[in-house]
């Protein structure tokens with residue numbers, strides 16, 4: 001996720017901006033930049049691809065002088081991670097400077113409109129389009145444009161007007177060369193906080209960027225705009241109404257602030273899943289249809305079957321994805337593990353669509369599978385979180401997860417993103433092939449869109465899962481079982497427990513119990529059974545009874561309102577009702593929390609489990 005810092009005050013802005021960006025490094029980024037304005041209106045912009053240290057080196061000995069400025073670390077969403085696409089961006093006059101975090105959904109239409117008016121664009125970013133749009137509004141206001149004009153500052157009013165035309169998510173900070181004491185910040189679905197100092201004020205994506213300078217802060221809510229000057233801050237709604245907002249005092253230390261107050265990145269990333277899922281879905285469901293313009297270049301009519309390939313957690317997402325593709329799009333689909341696929345002499349040809357799923361986009365076995373698919377003339381789609389990663393350079397096209405950088409070694413939010421994108425892909429293929437009942441498609445789209453709220457509600461009450469997890473912290477082994485689309489959920493739950501608590505765990509399809517694993521069951525092998533509402537619910541209950549009859553403790557994951565299940569299981573964790581096909585998305589969340597609380601009770605290093613690397617770039 002991009003990081004933003006803005007400063008308006010009396011001290012040299014550049015070191016403050018660079019220091020703030022350093023404090024936001026944990027958010028992940030691929031390029032960085034600053035723009036600083038001196039009181040005479042002299043503007044300096046510096047950008048560098050890669051680490052912040054590259055930008056610092058570039059500025060060594062000639063840091064821009066000025067007491068107002070903005071800084072940005074970019075996590076690419078539109079356009080490759082390079083210096084041209086790095087922020088800040090300017091409008092066509094070069095007088096308006098803008099940094100942005102988020103995704104402007106209608107940027108293509110706005111860009112076309114600006115291009116028609118004769119605007120040239122230096123970068124491929126959606127951000128630059130917004131800078132141009134602000135420039136157009138500013139020029140119109142200067143030329144005496146009429147209409148409702150609620151904000152006292154011309155530039156702030158221009159930003160307000162431009163943002164009224166923008167669809168999507170953003171946190172922006174902008175300034176104009178002619179107004180050297182004024183920063184304008186605004187947000188819609190992306191974070192931006194205000195820091196309040198003595199004759200100086202700040203804007204930042206997150207609190208850590210402010211802590212060296214002030215502990216007094218003020219929130220900016222979605223749909224609000226802040227006019228920030230050294231002597232004060234005024235907040236308005238985007239409709240121009242003044243807002244009265246009380247400041248608050250930040251009590252976190254720096255380490256806690258980077259994790260938004262959570263003790264571990266893994267827990268923070270679990271809790272941010274509702275927002276990240278909103279980011280992932282934003283703009284991809286409109287008027288009852290799935291929009292995936294990334295797939296426009298493919299010839300989908302040629303596709304006779306789909307192969308999904310990945311490793312680890314991403315492979316579990318593929319298992320869910322294959323079920324949905326077969327069920328909805330009626331295309332034969334198979335999921336394969338990268339390290340197997342690459343040596344299996346798989347049957348692929350130009351009628352095969354190969355979908356490679358990788359959070360990092362750098363996993364060696366997944367990349368090797370991609371190269372193989374290309375050699376065999378298959379069409380290829382990468383589903384990844386990292387713009388510009390190797391996988392995106394070789395696949396025919398890429399669909400991004402948009403869940404922001406994942407810092408914890410154990411995957412959490414990327415899994416929910418992968419499941420959601422694969423569900424969208426399955427619905428998109430069904431839509432293209434005209435094979436899905438309209439009612440069912442509408443129900444699934446509705447369920448996907450309400451999923452973030454449901455996960456949010458679930459995450460508001462984690463005491464129960466914590467309490468149950470603590471009871472099992474000292475077991476040697478755990479058995480997970482699930483059916484249908486939740487078989488992969490059982491595999492993922494078991495993988496999470498193994499990875500971060502080092503407890504041996506096995507995930508199984510519930511129906512396989514009698515074909516072997518039942519022999520292991522005894523009072524020392526507890527079982528987590530996924531028993532949410534489904535077509536095979538009754539069979540799952542029978543499986544639970546079989547487990548219980550062997551003296552094993554049972555933790556059931558069930559649908560809210562299911563009181564029956566408590567008669568069969570020793571402990572019940574509840575999730576909101578969701579259609580079975582999409583239930584693996586929400587069902588995963590309690591299993592992540594369960595693994596987390598077991599690991600904590602065992603004193604494990606949750607964010608850096610032993611022997612594991614975040615990205616497996618070797619075989």
Ligand code: F6R
Pocket residue numbers: 311312313314315357358359360361362363366409410411412495499614615616
């Ligand atoms: C598990 C985990 C790994 C990764 C796997 C693939 O928590 O993180 O199993 O899912 O190494 O990584 P990517 O998705 O980067 O290809």
